[in-house]
Amino acid sequence: MAARALAxxxxxxxxxxxxxxxxxxxxxxxxxxxxxxxxxAAGCEEPPLxxxxxxxxxxxxxxxxxxxxxxxVSPADVDDxxxxxxxxxxxxxxPMKPLGYPAVVVASVDDPxxxxxxxxxxxL
Numbered sequence: 142m143a144a145r146a147l148a149x150x151x152x153x154x155x156x157x158x159x160x161x162x163x164x165x166x167x168x169x170x171x172x173x174x175x176x177x178x179x180x181x182a183a184g185c186e187e188p189p190l191x192x193x194x195x196x197x198x199x200x201x202x203x204x205x206x207x208x209x210x211x212x213x214v215s216p217a218d219v220d221d222x223x224x225x226x227x228x229x230x231x232x233x234x235x236p237m238k239p240l241g242y243p244a245v246v247v248a249s250v251d252d253p254x255x256x257x258x259x260x261x262x263x264x265l
Contacts, residue, residue, distance in 0.1 A: 168228055169196060169229065169231065170231055171199070171232045172231075178201075178204050178206070182204075182207075187209065188208050188209040188242070190208065190209050190210050190211070191212070192212050193216075194214045194215055195214075195216065196217050196219070196229060196232065198213040198214070198216035198217065199216070199229070199235060200232075201213060201244075202236045203232065203236060207241075207242070208240075208242045209242060210242055210243040210244065210245075211240060211244040211245070212244070212245050213244060213245070213246045213247070214248075215247070215249070215252055216246060216248060216254075216255055216260060217229060217232075217255060218235070218254060218256070218259050219233045219234075219235055220233050220234055220235050221256075221259070224253065224254050224255060224256075237262065246261075
């Protein structure tokens with residue numbers, strides 16, 4: 142049975158690449174990580190449900206594939222150099238266009254990696 146949901150666990154303190162990813166953990170690369178998500182999604186029989194955390198939310202925002210939905214948890218604001226480390230700059234700028242499928246953002250009001258206003262921007 143092929144996967145129906147993909148979890149992208151790339152948050153602090155130790156980012157991990159998506160399934161079958163080839164990312165360098167010390168220097169995450171947007172193109173490598175997006176390609177790894179694309180490869181993992183290609184193995185799904187149906188458009189996957191995505192669950193992403195922290196920097197994984199940026200991967201979902203940059204990915205152009207089809208999904209049945211996404212839950213974006215504690216997104217990292219890669220556009221704000223005061224909130225995210227220099228290693229995340231390859232993920233900037235964060236696309237602010239609609240995903241094309243239903244998505245929910247779950248963020249706290251005191252998250253050190255994203256302001257409440259930015260997390261409410263409708264799309265990270």
